[in-house]
Amino acid sequence: MVPTTKDPELERLGRAYEAYFDVADPRKIGEIRRDIFFFRKPFLEREKAYLQHKKTIGELKPLYKDLVKARNKYAQSKGPYRNFLHFALNDDGVPEKSFEKFLEQIDSLINRINKNLPKPKNSGQFYSPLNMPDFIDEISSKKYSLPEYVIRRLGEYSPEIGQMLPRIRFEDADKNHGFNEALFRPVTGTVVVRTWPSSDLQHAISLAHEVGHAVAYLRLIKEGIDPKDKPKYWHEKQAIRMELTFIGTLPQDLRNAAIGNILWQFTIALFEVETYAKPNLNFDRVFAQSFNRCYKEAQQKENPFYVVMEPLLRRPCSAVTQGIVHTGELSQVLN
Ligand SMILES: [Zn+2]
Numbered sequence: 001m002v003p004t005t006k007d008p009e010l011e012r013l014g015r016a017y018e019a020y021f022d023v024a025d026p027r028k029i030g031e032i033r034r035d036i037f038f039f040r041k042p043f044l045e046r047e048k049a050y051l052q053h054k055k056t057i058g059e060l061k062p063l064y065k066d067l068v069k070a071r072n073k074y075a076q077s078k079g080p081y082r083n084f085l086h087f088a089l090n091d092d093g094v095p096e097k098s099f100e101k102f103l104e105q106i107d108s109l110i111n112r113i114n115k116n117l118p119k120p121k122n123s124g125q126f127y128s129p130l131n132m133p134d135f136i137d138e139i140s141s142k143k144y145s146l147p148e149y150v151i152r153r154l155g156e157y158s159p160e161i162g163q164m165l166p167r168i169r170f171e172d173a174d175k176n177h178g179f180n181e182a183l184f185r186p187v188t189g190t191v192v193v194r195t196w197p198s199s200d201l202q203h204a205i206s207l208a209h210e211v212g213h214a215v216a217y218l219r220l221i222k223e224g225i226d227p228k229d230k231p232k233y234w235h236e237k238q239a240i241r242m243e244l245t246f247i248g249t250l251p252q253d254l255r256n257a258a259i260g261n262i263l264w265q266f267t268i269a270l271f272e273v274e275t276y277a278k279p280n281l282n283f284d285r286v287f288a289q290s291f292n293r294c295y296k297e298a299q300q301k302e303n304p305f306y307v308v309m310e311p312l313l314r315r316p317c318s319a320v321t322q323g324i325v326h327t328g329e330l331s332q333v334l335n
Pocket of ligand 1: 209213235236239
């Protein structure tokens with residue numbers, strides 16, 4: 001007999017996902033995102049690409065809102081949760097106090113980060129909805145030999161990385177729909193680190209983050225603790241500390257640019273904070289406002305591109321958990 005799900009909110013959530021991916025499946029969404037945003041595409045071509053995908057983006061907008069509402073309903077059916085964000089943070093093991101502190105600290109941290117940002121070559125384009133701001137790309141096209149460079153720099157701070165290296169395997173993530181990740185393999189006691197096959201600084205930073213996860217897994221195993229017994233919040237803290245250690249080894253201009261790039265995660269996080277709490281708002285406006293809140297020179301009015309942002313679809317609220325960790329760690333060191 002085929003078991004039937006008796007959870008109407010889970011079914012509703014499933015239908016909301018289905019309706020979304022019926023219009024554009026994850027592969028198509030990745031395509032749209034690359035068509036519009038990626039790899040130094042001239043502005044006119046971005047506008048053309050947007051026009052080409054405008055209809056799909058328009059269809060996705062109400063479906064994204066349905067998804068947010070279905071996630072909220074699902075969360076509320078699971079316990080005394082205000083909304084899906086509240087549920088997700090609880091699931092990640094984020095203490096309520098840490099979330100409150102994040103809300104208190106975030107704007108002052110954003111201001112401090114903005115004071116040290118490199119000046120983009122063309123601010124109008126750089127801060128427009130048709131760009132995902134990358135400050136590193138603005139000032140440097142330096143390539144790094146990876147993972148060697150990152151391992152060497154981190155090894156200077158944490159000698160155990162050298163000893164752990166034989167237990168870490170580095171692989172390229174799928175160029176179309178893969179993302180950066182570190183996967184613990186319990187049978188062999190090893191970790192697979194997958195990152196985008198690129199050698200620029202942003203990818204070196206992502207690699208340092210994933211090495212942070214790998215080191216944390218292997219440390220726990222050594223202590224006889226199952227990595228699954230630690231909440232996601234704890235794991236992200238270990239990874240982000242490693243990432244910030246690596247950023248700390250960079251020359252000052254690159255360091256400022258690297259910290260500036262974290263503003264993108266804050267944009268996504270603040271958008272999620274607003275939209276799960278108030279799902280009836282105009283999301284195009286909320287995304288533009290979240291952007292302007294993070295990038296002080298931006299003056300966006302509406303921005304519909306949340307509908308193609310991968311973390312919002314496949315890893316909802318993970319940007320908030322990471323944003324909470326980044327804010328906590330950076331607030332201690334930046335002044
Ligand atoms: Zn992580």
